[in-house]
Amino acid sequence: MKCEATSLNEMFGCNVFNDAVMRERLPKATYKALKKTIDGGVPLDPAVAEVVANAMKDWAIEKGATHFTHWFQPMTGVTAEKHDAFISPTADGKVIMEFSGKELIKGEPDASSFPSGGLRATFEARGYTAWDCTSPAFLKEDPAGVTLCIPTAFCSYTGEALDKKTPLLRSMEAISKQALRVLKLFGNTTATRVITTVGPEQEYFLVDRELYNKRKDLVFTGRTLFGAKPPKGQELEDHYFGVLKERISSFMKELNNELWKLGVSAKTQHNEVAPAQHELAPIFSTTNIATDHNQLTMEMMKKVAARHGLTCLLHEKPFAGINGSGKHNNWSMSTNDGQNLLDPGNTPHENAQFLVFLCGVIEAIDEYAELLRMSAANAGNDHRLGANEAPPAIISIFLGEQLTDILEQLEAAGTASSSKQGGELKIGVNTLPALPKDTTDRNRTSPFAFTGNKFEFRMVPSSASISGPNVVLNTIVAETLSRIADRLEKAIDFNAEVEALCKEVVVNHKKIIFNGNGYSDEWVAEAEKRGLPNISSTVEAVKHLISEKSIAVFEKHCVLSKAELYSRFEINLEAYIKQINIEALTMIEMSKRQIVPAAIKFANELAASINAVKLTGIDADVSVQAEILKDVSGTLASFKKNIEKLEKATAEAAEMHGDTYKQACAYRDEVFTAMSELRADGDKLETMIDAELWPMPTYADLLFNV
Structure with missing residues (x-):
């Protein structure tokens, strides 16, 4: 069943296979052997893992878990997980709930779609997750159910670290x-x-x-x-x-x-x-x-x-x-x-x-x-x-x-x-210590x-x-x-x-x-x-x-290793390139499909207002409207040129191949600079266009409406 604790003492760690749970559920010899691995770095005996896996499975199922996952941290910077059910078919067409020491110790997610920085070719798909017993397993609860999460390291078929955890442990x-x-x-x-x-x-x-x-x-x-x-x-x-x-x-x-x-x-x-x-x-x-x-x-x-x-x-x-x-x-x-x-x-x-x-x-x-x-x-x-x-x-x-x-x-x-000492701070009020x-x-x-x-x-x-x-x-x-x-x-x-x-x-x-x-x-x-x-x-x-x-x-x-460092060099640069590219493309889309139409609509309404006043035949001063229209039209023209400049810089940077560092420099020096220039005009237009016509929530909306 899910954790339904009534006090903080009961709640804290109720979804964790922690030391208290292990001491309660594992045989004394198994518990001591596992603690030697956790505290002293002694190699883990597969026989110990088998006993731990069974106890961990029973504990998780009692709390409503149907699946387990090796929870790992690839070079994307976020976590990853592949869920497997505890079920194992029997000869009579039914299932039993099983979880072996082998499944606890080792997993095999597809490594080809995670960043490797050249350590692995796309067709070289095999990767391994290895149980990190120094970080306790835990349960994730969500509307879909409960999943046993096992913290693991993630490495390639040839042993290189493909994750954030392995170098940290080293x-x-x-x-x-x-x-x-x-x-x-x-x-x-x-x-x-x-x-x-x-x-x-x-x-x-x-x-x-x-x-x-x-x-x-x-x-x-x-x-x-x-x-x-x-x-x-x-x-x-x-x-x-x-x-x-x-x-x-x-x-x-x-x-x-x-x-x-x-x-x-x-x-x-x-x-x-x-x-x-x-x-x-x-x-x-x-x-x-x-x-x-x-x-x-x-x-x-x-x-x-x-x-x-x-x-x-x-x-x-x-x-x-x-x-x-x-x-x-x-x-x-x-x-x-x-x-x-x-x-x-x-x-x-x-x-x-x-x-x-x-x-x-x-x-x-x-x-x-x-x-x-x-x-x-x-x-x-x-x-x-x-x-x-x-x-x-x-x-x-x-x-x-x-x-x-x-x-x-x-x-x-x-x-x-x-050694200089801190002494006492006297605030000057008798009732304050x-x-x-x-x-x-x-x-x-x-x-x-x-x-x-x-x-x-x-x-x-x-x-x-x-x-x-x-x-x-x-x-x-x-x-x-x-x-x-x-x-x-x-x-x-x-x-x-x-x-x-x-x-x-x-x-x-x-x-x-x-x-x-x-x-x-x-x-x-x-x-x-x-x-x-x-x-x-x-x-x-x-x-x-x-x-x-x-x-x-x-x-x-x-x-x-040198190879692992070069892979991270490539991964970090690629992440930077992709982030700036996504930002540039998003700016272009927002500019062309949201800001430009809003600016044109506002300019048209201004122009229509000026013409409407003139058609009345009344000798009215429309200089204010005309000045605003001129400012908006001028800023919009500059905005349009900067859209084209950003499109050109982004396209040229995207076409650069062969040297990731030079490409990253192009995104930093050319694309990001063009983004800054486009933003200056866009932010100016926001201050000029009728609030009713502005196509997105403003800073005031976002920061003060929570």
Whole structure:
């Protein structure tokens, strides 16, 4: 039967085959063997899988499931699933419900229609899904029934990763291996794994579904390609943390319930800066599970929104001129014996282990800044990064006063002797308590900010999987930790070597540390002086995926091979090309079939009005009508020329073959430029044409009617 819990305690995880369910339903020996695989990375025994499969099937059927699916994350950035029924025919013409260990462990979806970036030819169709037992199976409920979903990795017939999960799992193993080497040097003999943890804050917009369906640009591209600025936007700052409207609150309540059933620890919800914009944040979990949960969160947001007559927009910039949406990726490292490696403690200057791991992160971000920037690149994010609303396109690290002061001490003296303390914040009202003050302020303009015991990577696109950024973070930090371990393992005087190492990192990589306003023009100039890269577009960013340095670090830690990296290079460029092409074609259609007819009709009505007045014989002044008609006709003429310009640029770019990078550059430089020019005229026409004649809902309609 479906989950019909009456309390939150009963509801949370009721549709998840989690540890509590496994402990209850599996034989003790099977449970222990499976836990060794989940927690310790021990290879899975097929006999264990057989027992688990039977228990999982019984549990799912009891809850109403008739089908199962291997749930995976191909390079499309969304999830995929192929459903199979539990039924198996019997000799007497009936069926029994079966689910074998083989079916649990391995699936075989057709791989030919998923992006492979040249790894597989179209006729080479075979691909495999492999059970990821570290992420629990779960049940999806919908009007059609209940389906058992088994998180899996997805690879080709020849073993290359065709998905987002496989490289993530590899990167988690890589950073664990190198971090353990460092920990052992500090005397930690109890930790056997280091786990990266993530808490992704998800921003999104909600708009009325009927209005959404009247906008071809939103339906086809996820963003508005036309739209004049409304009289009121976000300038009053009254929406941020404002009172939730009842319709939105009702949506959020149902969303929370659906996510809690799936074991997603949705914790915080609020209005964001832009009108109709909101945010959801979960409690931290392991990077693998957090990635799966974020995919489920985005999927569930769309489903629940539809039930409330709404549409959830996850595009990075659905509306020009107001804040777009991102996904803040809060990342940290923890041991399986309960230690957060990025927790500085009360006296971080004395915490040598913390300082070594901190230095490892600083060196990684500076040395591989281009690669990290690439991990946050897509066509939607090009509208957002550096637009005085999100982090700049320049990678830098915010550390705050306390840690910056410690690093300055290390640079000057080779050692640190003190840590700035936060103290108490006295508000000046007797009835209000004195508040413990944090040791540093927050900096929302920084793309990579230290926030107490974690780093917040604020560049991640709202629509994207968090797998990519975390694959990069895990891999580059694994690399710097491996260098640190190599050095410290050879040290004669360990403490002296730690001090020397930290000082060298500060001297060599302090240029990446910036605690000021990342939105300012002065920072752009300063960053250029420091030699920090300023990568403004996806096309420019993606090429860093296949640099010699990137290939070397990914191959060294067995995260991605050269072939797998080149495939992702092609896939990312193709996705960019296709997105811009769809947007251009949508603009052309909207222009020719909606805006031009509306403008002509308005011009005709104006002309008829002028003629009608003149025919009366009354000596009336029609100069106002004539002036408006002239302005509309002139703008319409320019609009028509820009339609033709966009059609030409799009056709020429589409015909370019053989070099995906050059084609992507053409879409960025020619097609996108032509789109911007066409939009300027279209938005001007919106402000001139009678509102009754304008063929689509306006920004005011979309942003303030939810």
